[in-house]
Amino acid sequence: xxxxxxxxxxxxxxxxxxxxxxxxxxxxxxxxxxxxxxxxxxxxxxxxxxxxxxxxxxxxxxxxxxxxxxxxxxxxxxxxxxxxxxxxxxxxxxxxxxxxxxxxxxxxxxxxxxxxxxxxxxxxxxxxxxxxxxxxxxxxxxxxxxxxxxxxxxxxxxxxxxxxxxxxxxxxxxxxxxxxxxxxxxxxxxxxxxxxxxxxxxxxxxxxxxxxxxxxxxxxxxxxxxxxxxxxxxxxxxxxxxxxxxxxxxxxxxxxxxxxxxxxxxxxxxxxxxxxxxxxxxxxxxxxxxxxxxxxxxxxxxxxxxxxxxxxxxxxxxxxxxxxxxxxxxxxxxx
Numbered sequence: 001x002x003x004x005x006x007x008x009x010x011x012x013x014x015x016x017x018x019x020x021x022x023x024x025x026x027x028x029x030x031x032x033x034x035x036x037x038x039x040x041x042x043x044x045x046x047x048x049x050x051x052x053x054x055x056x057x058x059x060x061x062x063x064x065x066x067x068x069x070x071x072x073x074x075x076x077x078x079x080x081x082x083x084x085x086x087x088x089x090x091x092x093x094x095x096x097x098x099x100x101x102x103x104x105x106x107x108x109x110x111x112x113x114x115x116x117x118x119x120x121x122x123x124x125x126x127x128x129x130x131x132x133x134x135x136x137x138x139x140x141x142x143x144x145x146x147x148x149x150x151x152x153x154x155x156x157x158x159x160x161x162x163x164x165x166x167x168x169x170x171x172x173x174x175x176x177x178x179x180x181x182x183x184x185x186x187x188x189x190x191x192x193x194x195x196x197x198x199x200x201x202x203x204x205x206x207x208x209x210x211x212x213x214x215x216x217x218x219x220x221x222x223x224x225x226x227x228x229x230x231x232x233x234x235x236x237x238x239x240x241x242x243x244x245x246x247x248x249x250x251x252x253x254x255x256x257x258x259x260x261x262x263x264x265x266x267x268x269x270x271x272x273x274x275x276x277x278x279x280x281x282x283x284x285x286x287x288x289x290x291x292x293x294x295x296x297x298x299x300x301x302x303x304x305x306x307x308x309x310x311x312x313x314x315x316x317x318x319x320x321x322x323x324x325x326x327x328x329x330x331x332x333x334x335x
Contacts, residue, residue, distance in 0.1 A: 009323075013316050017309070021074070024308040025067050028301050035059065035083050035299035057083055070305060079306035084298050089306045093288060098181030099169055100280070100287035104272040106184075106203050107211035112265065115215045119222025119261070120254065126227065134219065141216025150209040150282040157205060164201055167284030171198045206283045210276055214268045221264050226257040259326065266322035270315035 036054050045053075054060050058069070058080075073080060079089040122134040158166045170176065170183055174195040179186045184203075187196035229235060230253055238248045277289035284290070288307060295303040 009320060013320070016316055017312055018071075020312040021071060021305075021309055022067070024305050024312075025070060026063075028299075028304055029063050029066070031296075031299065033299045035301065038299055039083065070302075074306075074309065079309075080302040082295075082303045083300045084295070084303075089302045092291070092303060093306060093310065095181075096286065096288045096291045099183075099285060100273070100276055100289060102182045102184060103203065103206055103210060103276060103280070103285060103287060104269070106207040107214070107272055108265070108269055110207050111211040111214040111218055111268075114211075115218035116222050116258070116261065118215075119219045120226055120249070120257075122219070122223045123226035123230065123257075124249065131223075134223070138216040138219045141212045141219075144212070146209055146213070146278045147282050149212060150205070150279060153205050153209060154282070164205055165198075169199065169202055169286055170195065171202075174198050206279050206285055209282070210272060210279045214265075214272065217268060218261055218265055222257065222261045225260045226253065229253045229257040232256075263322045263326045266318055266325055270311075270318040273311055273314055 035057065036050060036059065039053070040050065051060070058066060061069075070080070077090065079093075081087065082089050082092050085092050118134050122131045125131050154166060157164045165171070174187075174192070176183060176186050176190055176192060176195050176199075179189050183199040184196065187193075187199055235248060235253050238252050239245075243252075273289075276285075276287060277293055279285065280287045280290035281293050288310075292304060292307045294300075295307070
């Protein structure tokens with residue numbers, strides 16, 4: 001891709017992000033509930049103190065003025081101060097990001113490691129019992145609500161069987177120095193294998209719950225793509241040359257069949273960030289998704305607006321990466 005094309009694609013992201021900013025700000029501003037009244041609660045304060053608090057939070061300005069202040073500050077990566085935490089929003093989000101990224105990456109690995117083999121086997125064994133079970137399973141995976149499936153897993157493996165932890169990221173008895181913020185890495189750096197195992201145990205259920213819809217989608221894409229590739233002339237020719245079935249499948253067919261899978265996986269990775277709000281809430285996972293849900297209830301406008309903008313930037317960039325990957329895997333396609 002030429003530099004001019006790359007700059008043109010990047011420029012197309014600007015109106016998208018601007019539109020997301022307008023929608024996020026407007027929806028939060030129009031949401032019923034007063035952040036000041038929520039913060040005051042049952043405390044007895046004077047009208048002057050309430051007015052001062054409203055002024056300090058910038059809520060005494062017109063909505064349009066507040067939006068342009070937010071937009072101007074956002075261009076300098078300044079998202080204001082969290083109403084609840086009394087700290088810069090960027091710092092609060094940065095603290096929660098490692099937990100969300102770690103969960104999303106593990107869910108992505110689980111989805112890819114499960115979906116691709118299942119999709120290939122379902123295509124090879126077309127119309128078999130395995131293919132039918134895999135197809136029904138993929139439909140269920142897409143259809144099951146994340147919160148319901150997560151609660152079922154909690155009841156089975158945590159409450160009844162006592163095999164896995166109920167919530168959290170690591171046990172309270174495990175002390176790990178914060179080096180990167182990623183517990184799997186920090187526990188290995190510290191050489192604490194017991195804490196590493198504890199962190200893995202806490203990750204299993206949330207990662208499976210978060211990765212289930214992606215697994216179902218990628219399995220269907222891989223199966224469909226593999227079936228299409230297996231009907232191509234070059235695969236028939238490879239069979240006619242007497243090549244082993246394994247070599248035909250994995251060297252000739254699978255490479256081309258994975259092109260749509262990789263592209264869809266890049267796009268679906270953005271969906272993991274959006275879906276983690278429910279999963280993190282169900283499992284008490286201390287990530288960005290849970291923080292956003294809490295902030296919505298607290299009417300913590302600056303934090304929600306910044307988080308939504310971050311989600312939008314991530315999703316747009318992942319779509320852009322998906323386009324680039326598609327051109328790399330299939331040189332015939334030009335952006």
